[in-house]
Amino acid sequence: DAGVTQSPTHLIKTRGQQVTLRCSPISGHKSVSWYQQVLGQGPQFIFQYYEKEERGRGNFPDRFSARQFPNYSSELNVNALLLGDSALYLCASRRDWSTNEKLFFGSGTQLSVL
């Protein structure tokens, strides 16, 4: 079975541009979360979606937005990119709502903002 897939794997943008990152969860998983990992630090929670509804939001500015589609795939959008947005963006999926369900992470999208 395919794991969590993210696209693209690498991306280079310039300041002020907008970017869209994509995530396909494991088949049968209805919940998707997004994390940002800056070099040398642990991942930081951005968003959580379950059954197409936002269920949680981390401490990120409104420039960050996301959505989940009927097939449970998800997109993360970042507007007006800043140099500090350069990071690895990770998507994770889970079958349902319970915290005893482990999260499955993709390999991430490496975003570089120049």
Next chain:
Amino acid sequence: DAKTTQPNSMESNEEEPVHLPCNHSTISGTDYIHWYRQLPSQGPEYVIHGLTSNVNNRMASLAIAEDRKSSTLILHRATLRDAAVYYCITLLFQGAQKLVFGQGTRLTINP
């Protein structure tokens, strides 16, 4: 979610057991203890989790102190593929999926 404290780095030898400690002195009675690890150039990977009792799976064992203020992840026989950053996370059982990662412990395995 309770704050966790882990050593920044640890080193061990191949085929020897490894004990990775984690302090979570502010943990509440309903917080679960989760461990994830992140291999180079990959996303985090679930290792194990528990509440009060010690837990075992094919990857590792989790030993939880009686007062639950600390826990230890045990890799029984380390291999070079176990070299990774290990994160200890406490998670309130209320449906939220937000994992709060700290700095983690960077584990180096010597051949």
